[in-house]
Every structure is written in C-alpha cells, then in structure tokens.
Amino acid sequence: MPSVDRMDPRALEVARACKGFLDEEEGMRLHDLARECAPIGPIVEIGSYCGKSSVYVGAGTKAGGGTLLCVDHHRGNEEQQPGELYHDPDLFDPEQGAMDSLRIIRRTLRDAGLEDTALLLVSSSTAAARLVTVPLGMVFIDGGHSFEAAQTDYERWAGKVAHGGILAIHDLFPNPDEGGQAPITIYRQAIASELFDELPTTKTLGVLRRR
Ligand SMILES: C[S@@+](CC[C@H](N)C(=O)[O-])C[C@H]1O[C@@H](n2cnc3c(N)ncnc32)[C@H](O)[C@@H]1O
Numbered sequence: 001m002p003s004v005d006r007m008d009p010r011a012l013e014v015a016r017a018c019k020g021f022l023d024e025e026e027g028m029r030l031h032d033l034a035r036e037c038a039p040i041g042p043i044v045e046i047g048s049y050c051g052k053s054s055v056y057v058g059a060g061t062k063a064g065g066g067t068l069l070c071v072d073h074h075r076g077n078e079e080q081q082p083g084e085l086y087h088d089p090d091l092f093d094p095e096q097g098a099m100d101s102l103r104i105i106r107r108t109l110r111d112a113g114l115e116d117t118a119l120l121l122v123s124s125s126t127a128a129a130r131l132v133t134v135p136l137g138m139v140f141i142d143g144g145h146s147f148e149a150a151q152t153d154y155e156r157w158a159g160k161v162a163h164g165g166i167l168a169i170h171d172l173f174p175n176p177d178e179g180g181q182a183p184i185t186i187y188r189q190a191i192a193s194e195l196f197d198e199l200p201t202t203k204t205l206g207v208l209r210r211r
Helices: 011-019 024-037 052-063 102-111 125-131 146-161 182-192
Strands: 041-048 068-072 119-120 138-139 160-169 194-201 206-211
Touching: 011 024, 011 052, 011 102, 011 206, 024 138, 024 160, 024 194, 024 206, 041 052, 041 125, 041 146, 052 068, 052 102, 052 119, 052 138, 068 125, 102 119, 119 125, 125 146, 125 182, 138 146, 138 206, 146 160, 160 182, 182 194
Parallel strands: 041 068, 041 138, 068 119, 138 160
Antiparallel strands: 160 206, 194 206
C-alpha cells in the first residue's frame, strides 16, 4: 500500500496545501513514526511554522491515540525575517512589526481535524522545555537553524526522549554546499552520545531511536 494511503485523506490534503518546508516523503515518515511512538508518550515538535509538519505528525499521533505538542514562538527563524531568503510577506504583521504564523497554524489544524490532538504552545523552545518533564514518545526538531538554536534544542530536548522513542531532526545536509550545518551537527552529537541508534534517513530527515 503506498504510504500516503495510511494517512487520513482530509489531513493529507491540508498538509499538501499548507505553506512550509517539508517534503511529502519526509512528512509520511514522520506520520508513521508518530503513530508508532504515540503509545510510548507525548510527541513534541519544535518549529511548527504554518503547520505543514504538524499535520503529518499530528495525523500519525491521532492514529496512534496520542497527543502532539507543537512548540513555536511563531516569530520566524533567522532566514524568515524581512529581507532574508525565506521571508514570506504574507506572514508579516505590520501592526506588531513582527512575523506571526500563529493565525495560520490555527486554521491549518482546524482544517485538518487535529485541534484535539495537536496542541499549540506559543513559546520559545527553551521555555517550553522547562514545562515538559514526562518521557516523550518522539521529539521532532525543526526550529531555529543557527548553531546556537540547534544546540539549544538538542540539549533541552534529546534527553527527554523515552527509551524506545524517536529523535527526528530535519534538514541534514552532509554536503555543506547544499545547506546549513547546524542540524547535522546535533544529529552527529546524538550519535556520538551513544544514547541513540541510527535508523535510515528519509531525504534530509534524520531518525534516531533512543536505546
Ligand atoms: C523551518 S520553520 C519550521 C517548518 C515546519 N516544521 C514546516 O513543516 O513547515 C522553523 C520554525 O521554528 C520557529 N523557531 C525558531 N527558533 C525557535 C525557538 N528558539 N523557539 C521556538 N520556535 C522557534 C520559527 O518561528 C519557525 O516557525
């Protein structure tokens, strides 16, 4: 069965139409991992933006009977600010003088039928990590892409993954000419920690299982 047939069709349609930075094959892998890990513990996503990845992860979480926490301050990361490469003027609120993707993700999750599964935590990754003390079924890191931001996400969240749970990291580029090196740096740290076993990657999505 093609993997897309395993995802709720309404959610899949919403995910496909949503603005964002996730390939469908990566999204389906996240969907399947979330469904598998939901019985282990809550799922956390760092960096939700307009909700594209949240819908794939959320639909899998729902199918597995779990809950997803979508952590994002919704002010955009470094390369999404005005004048930068990935800036989207539709997401800039001139009254606040700031990026604001919150109103979009609210609609995305409603359209996908995920409001009771994917809970929004409008917060920095660091502040959210102080609140979450239960062992997690899966952590998906796709937040800030600076070395400092990625390192913070790794240090605050990787240790919260339950035994048997998954740490997934987006945007791994082994060739520095193809993309930033912060995500792959924390991915390599996780392997070096010997706390995780490497599973096959899907495109730029790294997947590690906690021992
Ligand atoms: C690359 S986008 C996420 C893309 C999303 N996963 C998708 O599928 O389209 C990164 C997101 O991380 C958020 N972000 C960056 N640094 C953050 C931090 N320190 N705490 C919380 N959110 C952060 C930004 O606001 C932005 O929405």
